[in-house]
Amino acid sequence: MEELILLTGFMGAGKSAVAREVAKKLSWKVVDLDELIEAREGRKISTIFESQGEDFFRDREHEALKAALKMTGVVIACGGGVLLRRENRALLKGFALFNLNASFDELYRRVCGTGEVRPLARCDRTELKGLYESRERLYRAVANQIETEGRSPKEVAVEIVERFGARGEAG
Numbered sequence: 001m002e003e004l005i006l007l008t009g010f011m012g013a014g015k016s017a018v019a020r021e022v023a024k025k026l027s028w029k030v031v032d033l034d035e036l037i038e039a040r041e042g043r044k045i046s047t048i049f050e051s052q053g054e055d056f057f058r059d060r061e062h063e064a065l066k067a068a069l070k071m072t073g074v075v076i077a078c079g080g081g082v083l084l085r086r087e088n089r090a091l092l093k094g095f096a097l098f099n100l101n102a103s104f105d106e107l108y109r110r111v112c113g114t115g116e117v118r119p120l121a122r123c124d125r126t127e128l129k130g131l132y133e134s135r136e137r138l139y140r141a142v143a144n145q146i147e148t149e150g151r152s153p154k155e156v157a158v159e160i161v162e163r164f165g166a167r168g169e170a171g
Contacts, residue, residue, distance in 0.1 A: 009100035012110035021157030
């Protein structure tokens, strides 16, 4: 098995923050798919969504995922929609994939309470709840479920490292 851990979950689940903590514990690097896409495209995700739309973005996301899966010693923070495409779910089979969970109310608070702009989060509660519910079955299908509500990224990272096998843990 490659030295890869992948994190998925709805926006606000803590993928980026937890990825940084897991990487620290394992002395690995972090690859944030959104940041990788922005670097490759030379523009922000929000600009990509506005100018070329979600389908174009999902194509770039698929390419970034394929590239990231060739790396070793990395924790990959996947975008909240990476599981939408069947071909992405197929690529992820056999890798250590962890889905980060929290209640919708907690996710809403995290996403809409920060002022951070996210392409698919207009902070309309009904709209965001619909998006969450449309993806929930994909998240729940991931074998490794991790609860993040009421826990720090560090606490969540400890659980992931323990479940992964704690190989090379730097502490």
